[in-house]
Amino acid sequence: EAGVAQSPRYKIIExxxxxxxxxxxxxxxxxxxxxxxxxxxxxxxxxxFQNNGVVDDSQLPKDRFSAERLKGVDSTLKIQPAKxxxxxxxxxxxxxxxxxxxxxxxxxxxxxxx
Amino acid sequence: xxxxxxxxxxxxxxxxxxxxxxxxxSDRGSQSFFWYRQYSGKSxxxxxxxxxxxxxxxxRFTAQLNKASQYVSLLIRDSQPSDSATYLCAVNIRxxxxxxxxxxRLFVKA
Numbered sequence: 001e002a003g004v005a006q007s008p009r010y011k012i013i014e015x016x017x018x019x020x021x022x023x024x025x026x027x028x029x030x031x032x033x034x035x036x037x038x039x040x041x042x043x044x045x046x047x048x049f050q051n052n053g054v055v056d057d058s059q060l061p062k063d064r065f066s067a068e069r070l071k072g073v074d075s076t077l078k079i080q081p082a083k084x085x086x087x088x089x090x091x092x093x094x095x096x097x098x099x100x101x102x103x104x105x106x107x108x109x110x111x112x113x114x
Numbered sequence: 115x116x117x118x119x120x121x122x123x124x125x126x127x128x129x130x131x132x133x134x135x136x137x138x139x140s141d142r143g144s145q146s147f148f149w150y151r152q153y154s155g156k157s158x159x160x161x162x163x164x165x166x167x168x169x170x171x172x173x174r175f176t177a178q179l180n181k182a183s184q185y186v187s188l189l190i191r192d193s194q195p196s197d198s199a200t201y202l203c204a205v206n207i208r209x210x211x212x213x214x215x216x217x218x219r220l221f222v223k224a
Contacts, residue, residue, distance in 0.1 A: 042202055042214035043158065056211050091157055102148065103204075103212070105157035
């Protein structure tokens with residue numbers, strides 16, 4: 001079974017530029033999560049999708065971050081414009097049905113904002 | 115009070131010893147509890163999940179849950195250098211969302 005795929009693996013941009021990350025969850029997994037993990041901290045949930053609907057985006061900075069999950073499969077997270085404090089690893093995870101399930105994480109995208 | 119708290123460590127134990135990792139949570143409605151291991155530069159991977167009070171054992175790992183005291187722990191027996199990693203406690207809040215703790219760094223000295 002293929003795992004969660006993410007791209008790119010690394011990205012370096014300058015502040016005020018835009019960036020997009022892509023995630024393809026495990027086949028058949030209904031729930032998809034985007035996390036931000038700053039060095040030395042635990043993952044912080046940005047947005048959670050159940051199929052193609054948003055369940056929780058309370059911690060998503062909506063003035064600059066956006067996410068979509070078209071057709072309930074893969075997802076894109078965008079930052080526009082980026083700030084220095086957005087430097088982090090962006091993790092995508094998926095679970096079979098709901099939040100009580102085990103989450104399976106992708107390899108992450110390491111973003112550096114200069 | 116943070117929703118999920120862990121000692122940041124680092125916790126250092128000699129090879130072969132028992133490592134004890136603790137986690138407390140604030141919401142009594144929490145339903146599911148998870149321990150993830152994260153090696154440096156890698157993504158988290160599940161070690162154990164526990165849903166009811168008591169102990170759950172899987173090989174060298176034992177998860178312990180006490181809902182009355184609102185804590186969950188992870189014991190690693192016969193610790194190996196390969197167990198050196200950050201251990202993340204994750205708590206599902208009322209079936210709605212999962213909150214991760216900041217993690218405890220574990221070093222196992224050979």
